Amino acid sequence: MGPVFSLGIRPLWAELSHMPAGGIWWINTDRKQDALSLLNATLAEQAPDARCAAVVMDKTDLEQITLAANSGPGKVSLFTMPGQIKALQAFSSDLIRNINPEHFFIILLLSEKIFENVNNSELVSWLTITSRWTNAHHASLLVLNPGNSLGKQTARLMGEYPRLSGLADLHYQSDQHRYSVQWWCSDKGIAGRSQVPVTHTENGWEVLTSTDTPPQSYTDDQRILCQTDVLEGAPAFSEHWVLFSTSNALFEAARSASAATVIFSLSQVGQVERVARAVHSLRLQRGSALKLVIREKNPCLRATDERLLLGCGANMVIPWTITLSRSLAMIDAIKSQVFHQHVPRDFDQLINSVRPLSLKGLQPWETFCRAINDLLNNPLIAFDSKGVLVAMRPVAGLRAEQALTLCRPNRTGDIMTIGHGQIFLFLSFCLINDLDKALSRIFPFPVADIIANRTVWYEDKNIAAQLVEMGKSSLGQLNQPLPQTSGSQDAMNIHYNEQGWRREPQPVTLLTGNPQDP
Known part of the structure; x- marks a missing residue:
């Protein structure tokens, strides 16, 4: 019987962590630092006599592969390879020239976004060839794929059983991670559809102890705590309803509730952060049985x-837009609901995750590109919902600098820059179907009278690709200044026979004679 290798998460069940000889296990991660730390922790979990190798696509990653004293195998073979699909296709043939893969445990750390421009047939072909290679040599291959499009990469691989012996993802959730397993083949059998909360500490990756309590009955599950203006002037509908005139009074009453329904009212933008902070405190303090509703x-x-x-x-x-009667029906439908979503404890970090751009208006070219790139790399924001990038070319006769004076974004997070005769506008968290409405508010005149044509990018991968192209431009090529006007001219002089004299204005009478009486 061949060796069995373990994933570097303690104390994870054997059904979700063991990797016997022969097969490919694939884990997608949100962040590269998570993939690197999981690589180190997995190496540290192996036996001292285990035959292990690590392959990376970035030479700088080799410096971050470390093992603590008295942990892991006695020797680890390290290799680098180009971050290209052609190099990946030659992975098995190149590796066998350097090591005997028999009973080897190989960890392959991919470069970010390596599969963005690779079609599914190429990926399936590589998995087929590599799976046969690992089974023939009784080798185990763990692939770590970092990248922001975690859900998309997992979806692409959902149909690759049995080419893949295991498929999972490690999702970053601010103050903890979620390890989600689609399927996992081990020496104990096949396990699937499991989610485990984990965290990374100084000691490596660890499973979080569940704090969920068994279901219990509550005495206030029919009670409804509500702000007065939510009911639009109507009185309390029954003895279960308790009305409060302010959100502060409602919050204080809800702090002693366990399973009641709490309804906040929102009338203006300035109340959002205060209500969000109250909801965050109640959810963490009073548990998952409390129902929290906000009515706009x-x-x-x-x-x-x-x-x-x-x-x-x-x-x-x-x-x-929802009427009061429909709102009451929606509230009644969630009375038996239990909240299962993870809520980070750091409220400020939660705000920064949904409002990461504090910029507005015209920005330098490099600042514009860097701000959007940071937003794309934020794993707390949903995929393909970070905003819309628009490149606009003005109509003939209108320079980009002139059109720029008419582009007036008022919302924080909407930024623009200018280059190559175009205006580049990024609308953070704007949906593609709302683009025309947003542009009509940004420009004071009809957009068609100012912009001749425009190019739009709204998917994360397309925006990232355009940022790469924009980053190749040198600053000297971006904004050519308007041509200087000719120098000021002196007053016109008349020269004749080397003599010059200045024209003097003479009064002219347009009407002559006495005006006639009507």
Whole structure:
């Protein structure tokens, strides 16, 4: 019987961590630092006599592969390879020239976004060839794939059983991680569809002890605590309803509730952060049985504000367009609901995750590109929902600098820059179907009268690719200044026979004679 290798997460069940000889196990991660730390922790879990190798696509990653004293195998073979699909296709043939892969445990750390421009047929072909190679040599291959599009990469591989012996992802959640297993073949059998909360500490990766309590009955599950203006002037509907005139009074009463329904009211943008902080505190202090609802009274919530409220622990946000009768039906439908979503404890970090851009208006070229790139690399923001990038070319006869004076974004997070005769505008958290409406508010005149044509990028991978192209431009090529006007001319003089004299204005009478009486 061949050796069995273990994943570097303690104390994870053997069904979700063991990797017997022969097969490919694949783990997608949100962040590269998580993949590197998991690589080190996995190497440290192996036996002293284990035959191990690590292959990376970035030479700088070799410096971060470390083992603590008295842990892991006595020797680890380290290799580097180019971060290209052609190099990956030659992976098995190149590796066998350097080591005898018999009963070897190989960890392959991919470069970020290596599969962005690779079609599924190429990926399936590589998995087929490599799977046969590992089975023929009784080798175990663990592939760590870091990248922001974690969900998309996992979806691409969902149909690759049995080419893959295991598929999982490690999702970053601010103050902890979620290890989600789609399927995992081990010496104990096959396990699938499991989620385990884990965290990274000084001692490596560890499974978090569950704090969930068994279901219990509550005495206040029919009680509804509500702000007065939510009911639009109507009285309490029954003895279960308790009305409060302010959100502070409602918050203080909800601090002693266990399973009641708490309904906050929102009328203006300035109340969002205060209500979000109250929802966040109640969710962490009173548990998952409490139902937290926010009803929007006026059109004041943006998509980022709604995402913030839901991330803080709200069960539901009712838009202002929903009538009171329908709102009551929606509230009644969640009375038996239990909140299972993870809520980070750091409220400030939660706010920064949904409002990461504190910039507005015109920005230098490098600042513009760097701000958008940082936003794309934020793993706390949903995939393909970070915003829209628009390149706009003005109509003939209008320079980009002139059109720029008409582009007036008022929302924080909407930034623009200029280069190559175009205006580049990034609208953070804007949906593609709302683009025309947003542009009509940014420009004071009809957009068609100012912009001749435009190019739009709204998917994360397309925006990232365009940023790479923009980064190749030198600063000297970006903004050529307007041509200087000719120097000031002296007053016109008349020269004749080397004599010059200045023209003097003479009065002219347009009407002659006495005006006639009507």
